[in-house]
Amino acid sequence: MAIITISREMGSGGIPIAHQAAEKLGYTLVDGEALRKVAGKYGLSQEAFDQADEHPPSFIAEKDVHLLIDLHQIELMILDYALKGDVIIYGRGGQDLLKRIKSVFRVRIVAPFEDRIERWAEREWLDPELARVLVRRSDQQRAGFIKYYFDRDWDNPLDYDLVINTQKLSEDKAIDLICDGVKDQNLVEEKSNSKRVLSDLILSKKAEISVLTIDGVEGEHLDLSAENGKITVSGHVHSKDEHKAVLDVVASVEGVTSVENQLQIISYRNEPDEH
Numbered sequence: 001m002a003i004i005t006i007s008r009e010m011g012s013g014g015i016p017i018a019h020q021a022a023e024k025l026g027y028t029l030v031d032g033e034a035l036r037k038v039a040g041k042y043g044l045s046q047e048a049f050d051q052a053d054e055h056p057p058s059f060i061a062e063k064d065v066h067l068l069i070d071l072h073q074i075e076l077m078i079l080d081y082a083l084k085g086d087v088i089i090y091g092r093g094g095q096d097l098l099k100r101i102k103s104v105f106r107v108r109i110v111a112p113f114e115d116r117i118e119r120w121a122e123r124e125w126l127d128p129e130l131a132r133v134l135v136r137r138s139d140q141q142r143a144g145f146i147k148y149y150f151d152r153d154w155d156n157p158l159d160y161d162l163v164i165n166t167q168k169l170s171e172d173k174a175i176d177l178i179c180d181g182v183k184d185q186n187l188v189e190e191k192s193n194s195k196r197v198l199s200d201l202i203l204s205k206k207a208e209i210s211v212l213t214i215d216g217v218e219g220e221h222l223d224l225s226a227e228n229g230k231i232t233v234s235g236h237v238h239s240k241d242e243h244k245a246v247l248d249v250v251a252s253v254e255g256v257t258s259v260e261n262q263l264q265i266i267s268y269r270n271e272p273d274e275h
Contacts, residue, residue, distance in 0.1 A: 002103040002187035005094035010138035011116025013166045014109040021178045022088045030081045031090040042073045056144035072209045083198045096150035101194045105182045108160040111167050200226040207253045229257035236264040
């Protein structure tokens with residue numbers, strides 16, 4: 001069946017719905033707990049994982065380079081899980097990461113703000129005012145994460161196939177809607193091509209991570225895409241040495257069979273004025 005991604009608001013009931021839907025479908029739930037367990041295999045400490053997971057940048061240049069590398073490692077974990085199939089990807093911009101995959105069932109779970117505060121206070125045994133602060137902070141953080149890294153408004157209903165408001169709908173009904181929706185014939189028909197695209201996404205992600213580790217190269221100015229082992233590198237660097245370093249590193253990534261060079265060399269660097 002199709003991959004499911006679940007975007008959720010804190011206190012909307014997304015956690016139990018995702019767990020029970022995964023159990024009912026026989027899917028693997030890819031949430032923070034699952035990713036944290038395998039983080040070490042991708043070279044991430046628990047602290048590094050927690051700092052990068054669903055957090056917008058700090059806007060401190062040196063820190064953000066490391067955060068970006070760690071975020072890409074988390075995305076690589078998610079892609080590796082997706083390649084295995086039959087997964088629910090919980091949060092973490094899953095639907096944006098998999099936007100090239102047509103067989104993705106994109107779910108959003110929401111509830112009114114005041115309802116979510118009450119639920120979170122009850123669930124975590126918190127003072128309601130503290131719960132209010134935490135829910136608002138979570139909304140801002142997750143919305144900022146999606147906007148900065150994927151340039152998308154996470155509240156736009158047109159970006160989802162199913163939006164569930166749990167103010168009135170029960171958990172059981174929400175689970176039924178998800179389990180029925182993922183079996184839609186339109187999603188099933190698109191699945192055949194998804195493994196090839198996922199393999200390409202994994203390869204380009206590995207190349208991106210390798211490039212980000214090159215000293216002095218500004219990775220945000222580069223774009224890498226993969227197709228059947230060939231990596232196309234576009235964007236710009238600032239010197240011939242950087243140009244050579246990028247192409248050499250990409251070519252050395254396991255699984256890369258060829259590199260198409262569309263890189264430009266722009267010798268100047270723009271430094272933002274202080275505001």
